[in-house]
Amino acid sequence: xxxxxxxxxxxxxxxxxxxxxxxxxxxxxxxxxxxxxxxxxxxxxxxxxxxxxxxxxxxxxxxxxxxxxxxxxxxxxxxxxxxxxxxxxxxxxxxxxxxxxxxxxxxxxxxxxxxxxxxxxxxxxxxxxxxxxxxxxxxxxxxxxxxxxxxxxxxxxxxxxxxxxxxxxxxxxxxxxxxxxxxxxxxxxxxxxxxxxxxxxxxxxxxxxxxxxxxxxxxxxxxxxxxxxxxxxxxxxxxxxxxxxxxxxxxxxxxxxxxxxxxxxxxxxxxxxxxxxxxxxxxxxxxxxxxxxxxxxxxxxxxxxxxxxxxxxxxxxxxxxxxxxxxxxxxxxxxxxxxxxxxxxxxxxxxxxxxxxxxxxxxxxxxxxxxxxxxxxxxxxxxxxxxxxxxxxxxxxxxxxxxxxxxxxxxxxxxxxxxxxxxxxxxxxxxxxxxxxxxxxxxxx
Numbered sequence: 387x388x389x390x391x392x393x394x395x396x397x398x399x400x401x402x403x404x405x406x407x408x409x410x411x412x413x414x415x416x417x418x419x420x421x422x423x424x425x426x427x428x429x430x431x432x433x434x435x436x437x438x439x440x441x442x443x444x445x446x447x448x449x450x451x452x453x454x455x456x457x458x459x460x461x462x463x464x465x466x467x468x469x470x471x472x473x474x475x476x477x478x479x480x481x482x483x484x485x486x487x488x489x490x491x492x493x494x495x496x497x498x499x500x501x502x503x504x505x506x507x508x509x510x511x512x513x514x515x516x517x518x519x520x521x522x523x524x525x526x527x528x529x530x531x532x533x534x535x536x537x538x539x540x541x542x543x544x545x546x547x548x549x550x551x552x553x554x555x556x557x558x559x560x561x562x563x564x565x566x567x568x569x570x571x572x573x574x575x576x577x578x579x580x581x582x583x584x585x586x587x588x589x590x591x592x593x594x595x596x597x598x599x600x601x602x603x604x605x606x607x608x609x610x611x612x613x614x615x616x617x618x619x620x621x622x623x624x625x626x627x628x629x630x631x632x633x634x635x636x637x638x639x640x641x642x643x644x645x646x647x648x649x650x651x652x653x654x655x656x657x658x659x660x661x662x663x664x665x666x667x668x669x670x671x672x673x674x675x676x677x678x679x680x681x682x683x684x685x686x687x688x689x690x691x692x693x694x695x696x697x698x699x700x701x702x703x704x705x706x707x708x709x710x711x712x713x714x715x716x717x718x719x720x721x722x723x724x725x726x727x728x729x730x731x732x733x734x735x736x737x738x739x740x741x742x743x744x745x746x747x748x749x750x751x752x753x754x755x756x757x758x759x760x761x762x763x764x765x766x767x768x769x770x771x772x773x774x775x776x777x778x779x780x781x782x783x784x785x786x787x788x789x790x791x792x793x794x795x796x797x798x799x800x801x802x803x804x805x806x807x808x809x810x811x812x813x814x815x816x817x818x819x820x821x822x823x824x825x826x827x828x829x830x831x
Contacts, residue, residue, distance in 0.1 A: 387399070387400055387741075387742035387743075388400065388742070388743060388744055389611070389641050389643055389744055389745070390643070390687050390744055391640075391641045391642055391643075392538060392616075392619060392642040392643070392644050393537065393538050393637075393639075393641075393642045395540060397744065398640065398641050400610070400640070400641065403442070404442065404443060405442070405443040405444075405445060406437060406442060406443070406444055406445070406610045406611065407445045407446075407604055407607075407609040407610045407611070408430065408433070408434070408444060408445070408446040408447070408609065408610060408611045408612075408613060409446075409447050409448075409596070409599070409600050409604070409609055409611075409612050409613070409639070410426070410427075410430045410446065410447075410448045410491070410612075410613040410614060411426075411448075411449065411596060411613075411614040411615075411618060411622070411623075412448040412449045412450050412451065412479075412494065413450065413451065413475070413479050414451040414454050414456060414457070414592075415450055415451065415452050415457065415471070415472045415475035415476050415479060416454065416456040416457045416459075416460045416471060416472075416475060417456075417460075417475060418475070418478055418479075418482070418664045418665070418666060419478075419479055419482055419664070419665050420655060420662050420663055420664050420665060421648060421655075421663045421664075421665055421668055421677065421692065422615070422647075422648040422655055423615075423665070424482075424486060424665050424677060424681070425615070425645050425648050425681050425686070425690065426613065426614055426615045426645050427483060427486070427488055428486065428488065428677075428678060428681050429613065429643075429645045429681075429686040429745070430446070430613045430643075431486075431488045431489055431787060432682075432686075432741070432745055432747065432786070432787065433611070433613075433643075433745060434446055434489055435489060435784070435785055435786070435787045436738070436741045436742075436745070436785060438489075439738075439780075439784055439785050440738070444492070445492050445604075446491040446492050447491055447492060447493045447494075447495060447599065447600075447603050447604075448491045448493070448494050448495070449494070449495045449496075449497060449595065449596060449599050450472070450476055450479075450494060450495065450496045450497065451497055451592065451595060452468075452469075452472035452476070452496050452497055452498050453468075453497050453498060453501075453574060453589050453590065453595075454592065455573075457471050457472055457573075458572065458573035458574070461573070468573055468574045469574075472496075472498075476496075478666075481666075482665045482666055482669075485665075485666070485669055485674055486665065486669075486674055486677070486678075486789075487674060487678075487787055487788070487789035488787075489787070493603065495599055495603065497590070497595045497599075498574075500598065500599065500602065501576050501589075501590065503598050503599075503602050504567075504590045504594055504595065504598045505567070505576075505578060505590075507594065507597070507598045507601060507629075507633065508524050508566045508567050508590075508594065510633055511524075511526065511566065511629065511632060511633055512524060512581065514632060514633065515527070515530065516530055516531070516629075516632035516633070517566055518559065519580045519581060520557040520558075521557060521569060521586075522567075522569030522578065522580060522584070522586030522587075522588060523555075523557060523565060523567060523568055523569040523588065524565070524566040524567040525555075525557070525558050525559070525563040525564065525565055525566065526563055526564050526565075526566055526625070526628065526629060526632075527559065527560075527563060528543065528560055528562040528563050528564075528628075529559065529560060530632075531628055531631070531632060534628060534631060535562075535624065535628050536624065537627075538619055538620070538623055538624045538627055538642060539619050539620040539624050541620070543562055546562065546620060546621075546624075564591065564593055564621065564625050565591040566590070566591050566593075566594045566629070567588050567589070567590055567591060567594070568588050568589055568590075568591060569586045569587070569588040570587065570588050570589065571587045573589075574589060575587040575588055575589050576588065576589060592622065593621065593622055593625035593626055593629070594629060596622075596626050597625075597626045597627075597629040597630050597638065600612075600626075600630065600638055601630060601633065601634070606634050608636050608637050608638065608639060608640055609638065609639050609640070610639070610640055610641065611639060611640070611641045611643050612626075612638065612639035612641070612642050612643065613643045613644075613645075614643075614644060614645075615644065615645055615647075616644040616645060616646055616647055617647065618644070619642075619644060623642065626638060627639075644687070645686040645687065646684075646686065646687055646688045646689040646690060647689045647690070648689070648690045648691075648692060649689065649690070649691045649692065650663060650691075650692050650693075651691070651692070651693055651694075652691055663692070665677070672697055672700075672701050673701070673704070674789050675704040675707075675708075675788050675789060675790060676697065676700045676701045676704050677700075678786070678787070678788055678789075679700040679701075679703055679704050679751070679788075680692065680696060680697060680700040681747075682747035682748070682750065682751055682786065683696070683700060683747070683748055683751060684748065685744070685745070685746060685747065685748055686745055686747070687744065703751070703755075704788075704790075706758055707754065707758065707782060707788070707790065708790050710758050710761055710762065710778070711778075711779075711782065711790055711792055712792065712793070712830075712831075713761075713762075713765050714761065714765070714770065714775050714778070714779075715792055715793070715795065716795075716803065716830070716831075717765055717770050717775075718775070719795040719799075719800050719803055720803060720804065720807060723772060725772070725775065725776045725779050726772060726773065726776045727776055727779065727780055727784070729773065729776065730777065730780065731773040731774065731776070731777045732777075733753060733757055733774065733777040733778070733781065734777045734780055734781060734785070736753055737750050737753055737781050737785055737786075738785070740753070741785070747786075750781070750786065753781075754778075754781060754782070754786075757774065757777070757778050757781075760774065761774060761775065761778060793828065793829045793830050795830060799825075799828060799830060802821050802824050802825055802830075803821075803825060803830065805817075805821050806818055806821035806822055806825060809821060
């Protein structure tokens with residue numbers, strides 16, 4: 387397979403080994419996730435689904451940033467503890483991704499569970515002279531890594547923006563240095579001893595958290611794929627990368643996989659513009675499958691501008707898919723047939739080839755559309771190709787990970803179905819209407 391690699395600014399061809407290690411930046415848990423967050427989540431979910439369908443083991447780890455200034459601010463506003471805020475929004479996040487039918491990663495890791503690991507990591511960087519201490523805070527020394535820093539963002543140090551997440555700090559040697567450990571007693575804080583043994587209170591810097599979790603859970607080895615939104619390239623991912631490189635003298639990831647920006651009606655989502663669309667609100671209005679289809683319709687690397695027209699179009703396409711799935715369901719029940727999902731036909735092979743080409747989901751949707759036309763024709767002619775139907779099921783549910791809820795046709799329901807068909811064929815429309823009413827009530831038709 388090949389994926390676009392932000393670090394090389396080209397495609398990286400990657401042999402599909404028996405096991406692939408993936409890390410994805412998870413949410414900072416102070417609010418509900420929006421559809422821009424969902425794009426990153428569903429992009430990785432599609433990759434994982436594609437790999438697992440081919441029986442490739444995926445070790446996918448995602449973090450929860452449950453230490454952050456935004457969490458502290460939210461807690462102050464709501465008169466709650468930081469832990470209460472984090473717990474509430476972790477639960478909300480897990481509800482949202484469950485409703486999106488996202489596969490659960492191998493691990494979801496909370497930063498607060500690994501503060502000791504973070505401190506050990508930072509102390510190692512200090513010993514390597516990659517970082518320096520000032521009054522209980524620790525900063526990464528960019529001057530020592532000028533040749534390597536900025537490669538992910540494809541910029542020289544002089545071209546990089548100052549880290550907007552960090553206020554001006556007179557303790558820093560350079561404006562480009564970033565905090566690994568922040569000395570503070572505001573909000574949740576942890577004990578930290580500097581090299582002289584002096585005790586301070588503080589908490590870890592955002593960029594260090596992910597670097598440490600990768601270092602720990604992937605045993606200091608370079609991971610295969612690091613995923614996230616394009617907005618994280620600088621400073622977050624750039625700073626993650628340089629810390630891991632300084633400590634381990636190797637790249638943190640072979641492939642940096644970033645999804646493009648998501649705008650709403652040509653404007654970036656923001657609270658000030660009041661145009662942020664929460665995942666849970668979108669699902670209530672349009673459904674889970676509409677969001678997946680909407681995101682799949684544009685390659686993940688490209689910017690996506692969400693409009694009402696695109697949403698309605700995606701909703702219409704998912705209705706076509708569901709209608710065909712229900713029709714195939716009826717056909718199989720009528721003729722007492724079953725899917726053969728273990729056997730993969732040409733259409734599955736075509737879809738896998740498209741996804742192997744940088745997750746080309748728009749082309750997959752084109753394949754699905756063509757399959758719908760063929761299946762509808764075969765259903766009308768009562769000559770459904772079982773392999774075609776099985777491929778369609780595999781593509782929709784087991785590869786693209788849509789979440790259509792098909793009605794279960796039990797033995798009793800099948801009797802009603804067969805009687806309905808028999809009554810129609812005998813032109814006993816009164817009786818047929820009675821059976822049809824039952825089938826409609828049970829959402830079979």
